[in-house]
Amino acid sequence: MEDGHLTIGGRHVPLRDQVLQALRVAIVNGDYPPGQRLTEDRLAADFGVSRNPVREALRVVEAEGFVVVLPRRGAVVATPTSSTIADMFAVRARLEPLAARQAAERATRDDVASLHAMLEEARKATDTQDFPRISRLNSALHLRVIEISGNRWLSSLATALYLHVQWVFRLGVAERAPHSWIEHIALVEAIGSGDPEEAESAALAHVSAASSAAHENARTGYSREAGSQRPHA
Amino acid sequence: MEDGHLTIGGRHVPLRDQVLQALRVAIVNGDYPPGQRLTEDRLAADFGVSRNPVREALRVVEAEGFVVVLPRRGAVVATPTSSTIADMFAVRARLEPLAARQAAERATRDDVASLHAMLEEARKATDTQDFPRISRLNSALHLRVIEISGNRWLSSLATALYLHVQWVFRLGVAERAPHSWIEHIALVEAIGSGDPEEAESAALAHVSAASSAAHENARTGYSREAGSQRPHA
C-alpha cells in the first residue's frame, strides 16, 4: 500500500498501462512471436481500445527492447539472437551480484521470511511440474531481492530485464528449474545471514549457470520458432 | 551512417522523437527544474506541436526516470536525491567496468583512434574552460566506449544513464573536469592496449571518483535549486 494512492480516483489504472502489461505478457508468452508485425489498429482491436493507448504502450516496449519500430512502417516483435542474449546475461551478471550484496546488507527479518516463502512455493510448483508458475516465481524472487536491495535504479531496470529473462527462458524451464532453485536456496541463505560477499558470489554463480542454459535454449529453441518471420531489414 | 536509413522518406524523424530529445535536454539543462510541473498543453505549446507527440515522449522520459507521473495529475520533473544518486553510481560502477572490458577485447585501431581524438578535443575544451562542451564530451566518450563494447543492452541503458550523470554533474563540472580527464586517459590507454583487466579497474576507479564528487555536488547544489518545488506527495 505504500505505493497506493489515497483517493479513489487515484487508484485508476490508465488504459495505456493495462495495454502495456498485456502487450508485454503477450510477447513474453510467445502469443506475438518474434518477427510478428504489430499494427496499431490490430492491437487496438485486440485489446478493445483506441489507438492512442496502444501507441503509448508501444513507445515503452520499444524502449524496453521488446519491439523494433521502423519509421512509417510500424512495430515488429524483436527477435532474440544469441548475441543479444549474451549481452543481456553479461549485464545481468554485473547487476545481480550488486542486488544480492545490497539486499544482504539491508534485509530485515520479514524480508528474509518472504524469500523463504517464495522458495517453498517454488518447491511445490516444481513437484507438480507447473512450469509457467515456476517461471513466474523465478522472476518474482529476483524482483523481490532487488526490491529488498532498495536500489531504485536496479528496480527500474529490473522489470524489463526479468521479462526478457523469462522470454528467452520459456522454452527451457523444464530442464533448468531444479538446478535453478538449488542455486536460489544458496542465494537466500546468504542474504538471510547478512553476508554480502557470500550473497554476491552466490548471485554470480547463479547467473553464470543460467547464462549457459539460456544459450542452449536459444540455439535449440528460437531458431525454430522465429523462423523466417524476421523483418526484412 | 551505419544507422541511417537509405531512403529519403526513411530519414523522417517523427515529432515524438524530436520532442523526446528536446524534453530530455531541457530537463538535464535545468530549463525545467526538479519539481516543475509539466502539463501536456504547455509542453505542446513550448514545442509547437499537438498533445499526442508530447504524451508519447512523456512515456519514455517517465520510463527513463526523468519525470514522475501521477495518475490524472500529470507529470512532474523528478528530484534527484542523494539516495537515488548513490543508487545510480552503484549501478554505473558495475556496468562501466563491463563496458571497458568488452571494449578492450573488441576495439579496432580506428575505435582507439576515435577515443584519442575525443581526449584531444576535451583537452582543448578544458583549456578554454568551455564547461558545457566538457560535459557533453564526457558523456560522448563513455557512450563511445559502450558502443565499442558492442553490447546492445549496455547501449540501450546508456542513453538514459549518461543523461542522468550529466544532470547531477552539471553544477560541479568546473572542479571535477581536470581529474576526470586524467582518469579518462588511463581508461583509453587500457582499452588501446587491449588489456581487459586494466580497462576494468581503470573504469572502476573513474566511477568511484566521480561518485564521490557527485555526492558533494548534490549536497551543495540541488538542495538549493530544487527548493520547495517538489510535488506535495
Next chain:
DNA sequence: GAGGCTGAAACTGTATACGAAAGACAATGC
C-alpha cells in the same frame, strides 16, 4: 474570522478524424 461547501476552470484520459507516406499490384509500353 475560520472552516466547510460549491461551482468553475484546468488538466488528463480516451476516442475519432484526416492527411501523407510507403508498399502492393495491375496495367501499359517496349
Next chain:
DNA sequence: GCATTGTCTTTCGTATACAGTTTCAGCCTC
C-alpha cells in the same frame, strides 16, 4: 516476356474533440 509506371490500399503521423477528475478560489455559514 520483362521492366516500368501509375493507382490503390494499408498504416502511420498528427491534430482535434469530448468526457471525467482534480484543484482551487470564492462564498456561505457558524
